[in-house]
Amino acid sequence: MNIENVNVRNIAKQFGTPVYVYSLRILRESIAEIMPLSPVVRFSMKSCSNAKILQEMLNFGIKIDAVSVPEIQRALKAGYEPGDICLTSDVFFTTEDAEFCLKNHIFCSCGSLGMLEEYGETRKRLGFGSDGVSIRINPGEGIGHSKKTNTGGPYSKHGIWYQNLEDAKAIAKKYELRIVGVHTHIGSGGDMEHLSRITGKLVEFAKQFPELRSVNFGGGLPYEYDPEKPQVDIGDYQPILEDRARELEEHFGRPITCEIEPGRRFVAGCGYLIGEVRSLNQTLDENNKRLNYVLTNIGFCHLLRPMAYGSYHPIWFVGDELGEETDLIVAGPVCESGDLLTQKNEEPLARRLPLPQRGDLVVIGGVGAYGHVMSSNYNSQPLIPEIMIEGDKMVQIRRRQTLDDLIREEI
Ligand SMILES: *Cc1c(COP(=O)(O)O)cnc(C)c1O
Numbered sequence: 001m002n003i004e005n006v007n008v009r010n011i012a013k014q015f016g017t018p019v020y021v022y023s024l025r026i027l028r029e030s031i032a033e034i035m036p037l038s039p040v041v042r043f044s045m046k047s048c049s050n051a052k053i054l055q056e057m058l059n060f061g062i063k064i065d066a067v068s069v070p071e072i073q074r075a076l077k078a079g080y081e082p083g084d085i086c087l088t089s090d091v092f093f094t095t096e097d098a099e100f101c102l103k104n105h106i107f108c109s110c111g112s113l114g115m116l117e118e119y120g121e122t123r124k125r126l127g128f129g130s131d132g133v134s135i136r137i138n139p140g141e142g143i144g145h146s147k148k149t150n151t152g153g154p155y156s157k158h159g160i161w162y163q164n165l166e167d168a169k170a171i172a173k174k175y176e177l178r179i180v181g182v183h184t185h186i187g188s189g190g191d192m193e194h195l196s197r198i199t200g201k202l203v204e205f206a207k208q209f210p211e212l213r214s215v216n217f218g219g220g221l222p223y224e225y226d227p228e229k230p231q232v233d234i235g236d237y238q239p240i241l242e243d244r245a246r247e248l249e250e251h252f253g254r255p256i257t258c259e260i261e262p263g264r265r266f267v268a269g270c271g272y273l274i275g276e277v278r279s280l281n282q283t284l285d286e287n288n289k290r291l292n293y294v295l296t297n298i299g300f301c302h303l304l305r306p307m308a309y310g311s312y313h314p315i316w317f318v319g320d321e322l323g324e325e326t327d328l329i330v331a332g333p334v335c336e337s338g339d340l341l342t343q344k345n346e347e348p349l350a351r352r353l354p355l356p357q358r359g360d361l362v363v364i365g366g367v368g369a370y371g372h373v374m375s376s377n378y379n380s381q382p383l384i385p386e387i388m389i390e391g392d393k394m395v396q397i398r399r400r401q402t403l404d405d406l407i408r409e410e411i
Contacts, residue, residue, distance in 0.1 A: 001316060003272055008363055011387060012361055018297055020273055020372045022048075022267075022271050022272075022368060022387070023272070027368075031056075034221070035061075036238060037237050038217075039258060042086065042259060045263070046066075046067050048370075050398060054080070063084045063086070064086070065261035066106075068093055069097040072101075086107045086108070088136060088216075089115065091111075092115060102129030109135065109216065110134070110135050111135075111158050111159045112160060113171060116177075120175025132178050132180040133177050133180065133181070134183050135160050135165075135179055135183065136159045136183045137183065137205050138156060138162060138186075139202065139205070143188075145188055146308075150186075151186055152198075156186075156187075159184065169208075178211045179212070181213060185219055186218065187220055188264055202215060203247050212252060213257060219261045221262040221264065225311070226312060241258055245258045271369070275297045275363075276362065277359065277360045280294060280356075292326055293328070293330075294353075296331065296333070298333075299378075300339050301375055302332075302375050303364060306343055308374075314364070314365040315351065315353060317363075322356055322357075323355030326352070326355045329342055329348045330362070
C-alpha cells in the first residue's frame, strides 16, 4: 500500500509506529474543491493545527477560524496576520484571553451573552480595541454525526439563542459595540438541504443588524469516511451561498462578505495513521461464538474518534501473508476495554477484514481531521510524529515525544 508514491512500510521503517501521515496531494485536492464555494474561506484550525498545514492553507489565501487564544498564537507563528484570524467561542478561556484579542485586533465572534458582555467590559477597561464585533447565533436547531458534535438547538451550549438577539443588541448598546458580523455553526455533517435552510435562517437574523459587514455560515461540510461509498458532493453549496450573498446585498444595498469555515472537509481525507499489529486474541460469547480481536499499537490516546463518537474509519492491513476475510474487532493497546477502533454505541462492532499476523502493519484512513489534535498522553504514551508526503518525498513535520517531554513539567 502506498500513500502517494511512498510505500507505508518505508514510512514505518523510517519513523516507527504509530505515526500520522498526511498526503499533500489529497490536501490540495480538497482545498481546490472548497475554495470556489465562498469569497472568504477560513480553515477551522482545531481540526488539524500543525504549522505546516496552516502554512499550506495560507499559501492558498485561506483565512483562519480559531477557537482559543493559543490557536490564534499558533496561526500568528505560522505567518498569518491578525486580520486573517477570527476567534469564535462561547467564552474567553480567561480574562487575559479577552485582553489578548482586543490588544491584537482579533475579530471576535461571541457565542454567548456573557462573552459579549466581557468583550465590551474589557474594551472599556483597556480604553481601546475594536468596537466591531460578531455574534454567533444558535438558530434553534442543529445537526451532528454524533450528539456530542451537534452545536445547535436547545441542547447545545453554543451561540446566542435566536430569541435573545434583543439582549445582545442591548449589551452592544451599553458598551458602544457595533455588531458588524453574524455567525452560525450548528454542527458537523449536515446535507445540502440542511445547509440551505440554516443559511437562509442566518440571512433573516442578519437583517436586524444595520451595521452588518460580514456573515459567517460556519463549517460542518459533510465528509464520507467510507471509501466504498461515493464522496459527498459539496459543489451544490456554491449556488446556495451565492443566493444568500445576493439576498443580503439586496437588503442592505451594499455587498456583505460571506464566509465559511470548514475543518473536517479540508483535512479528513488527507490523513492516515500507520500502526502495527502487536497481537491476536480470542474470546467466546454466551452462544459459543468466537470473537476475534486484533490488538494494534493504535489506541484512543492516538485516535479518539472511534471511542468518543463511535466513528467509522477505513482500516487496511499490510502484510506478506494476510489470511481469509474474518469478522475482526480491531483494538488498541490502552488499558481500557473501550479502546477499540471498530465500535458503535459503546459496543465492539466486528468488521470483515483479512486476518493479519503479528508484525503486520495496520493503516487507518480519514484521520486528518480531529486526529492528532485530540491525542493525549494517557498510559504515558508520547505524542506521535506527523509526516507530510509529497510525491515520493517524506518530510517530518512533528517529531515523536520523548520520555523527557512527558515529565518535563513535573516538579
Ligand atoms: C469546529 C468548528 C468548525 C468546523 O467544523 P467542521 O465540522 O470540522 O467543518 C467551524 N466553526 C466553528 C465555530 C467550530 O467550532
